[in-house]
Amino acid sequence: MSSYLLCAPDEAEAAGRLAQAAGLSLLRYQRHQFPDEELKLTLPFADGDAPKQLVLYRSLDRPNDKLVELILLAKHLRGAGVQQLLLVAPYLAYMRQDIAFHPGEIVSQKIIGGLLADLFDAVITVDPHLHRIDHLGEAIPKGDAIALSGAPRLADLIAEKCQQPLLVGPDAESRQWVELAAARIGCDFGVCSKVRHGDKDVVIALPDMPVTGRQLVLMDDVASSGRTLAGACQQLLATGAASVDVAVTHALFAGDALSAIQTAGVRHVWSTDCIAHPSNAISMAPLLAEALAPLLAK
Numbered sequence: 140m141s142s143y144l145l146c147a148p149d150e151a152e153a154a155g156r157l158a159q160a161a162g163l164s165l166l167r168y169q170r171h172q173f174p175d176e177e178l179k180l181t182l183p184f185a186d187g188d189a190p191k192q193l194v195l196y197r198s199l200d201r202p203n204d205k206l207v208e209l210i211l212l213a214k215h216l217r218g219a220g221v222q223q224l225l226l227v228a229p230y231l232a233y234m235r236q237d238i239a240f241h242p243g244e245i246v247s248q249k250i251i252g253g254l255l256a257d258l259f260d261a262v263i264t265v266d267p268h269l270h271r272i273d274h275l276g277e278a279i280p281k282g283d284a285i286a287l288s289g290a291p292r293l294a295d296l297i298a299e300k301c302q303q304p305l306l307v308g309p310d311a312e313s314r315q316w317v318e319l320a321a322a323r324i325g326c327d328f329g330v331c332s333k334v335r336h337g338d339k340d341v342v343i344a345l346p347d348m349p350v351t352g353r354q355l356v357l358m359d360d361v362a363s364s365g366r367t368l369a370g371a372c373q374q375l376l377a378t379g380a381a382s383v384d385v386a387v388t389h390a391l392f393a394g395d396a397l398s399a400i401q402t403a404g405v406r407h408v409w410s411t412d413c414i415a416h417p418s419n420a421i422s423m424a425p426l427l428a429e430a431l432a433p434l435l436a437k
């Protein structure tokens with residue numbers, strides 16, 4: 140069976156790298172946004188020519204528009220006869236609200252996870268923000284749910300770029316990535332603690348370890364407002380670090396995030412291509428292709 144990878148024009152670069160790594164033919168749909176923000180989507184094939192097996196590539200940064208897009212695409216494609224519909228969403232949105240922190244809050248992880256499970260036979264993503272559950276399958280309760288990690292590739296890049304780096308996780312949740320990366324490249328690591336008081340208001344406490352004169356690399360899953368990284372960087376430099384670089388899987392960098400971390404003194408920012416951003420230094424295509432292969436053979 141010939142297999143196809145369908146993407147939006149704005150993600151054709153990363154999708155193209157995946158298509159090449161996975162041996163898929165790349166197709167693009169057209170996307171028009173009307174002045175009132177409604178979407179018109181146009182597929183590159185007529186209904187009668189829809190493939191039986193299709194991989195859709197859509198990273199879910201800017202999620203509110205893109206989720207509507209996924210609903211329109213998946214519902215239409217099923218109606219046109221696609222039997223196996225797989226989603227590669229390198230960044231998976233709405234995973235952070237996994238419990239009601241306060242009465243009345245809607246647990247969006249469950250709802251968005253359930254929606255994707257209804258629409259797709261499989262979802263592949265990278266470092267989803269799951270902190271109170273162990274498996275992506277708990278958030279996406281039907282079909283295959285595969286979570287890859289960008290940390291090993293970021294670790295290899297850090298080893299290439301820095302001599303004797305010291306890895307730092309900016310909060311307790313980041314321990315999983317710094318610990319793995321430090322073991323992989325044989326270096327030390329420490330983990331900060333963080334209290335968040337608001338979207339852009341975080342207080343970071345450094346771990347008890349000597350940083351004077353060291354090349355530090357802050358590692359995290361996602362940079363959103365950038366305040367977590369900025370807060371950690373500021374303190375590390377104030378305590379004598381020689382330099383602070385940043386390695387993140389998901390370069391959301393919303394609003395003034397990038398300038399906030401640059402003002403704090405961050406030297407280099409490296410990210411994976413899960414979200415297209417000028418800081419992208421790692422392609423996740425080989426790992427995504429590896430994860431897709433057994434699903435495409437089903």
Ligand SMILES: O=P(O)(O)OC[C@H]1O[C@@H](O)[C@H](O)[C@@H]1O
Pocket residue numbers: 235268309310312338341359360361362363364365366367368
């Ligand atoms: O501080 P910003 O960049 O807004 O948010 C990103 C941080 O918030 C956490 O959920 C992430 O794991 C990361 O540590």
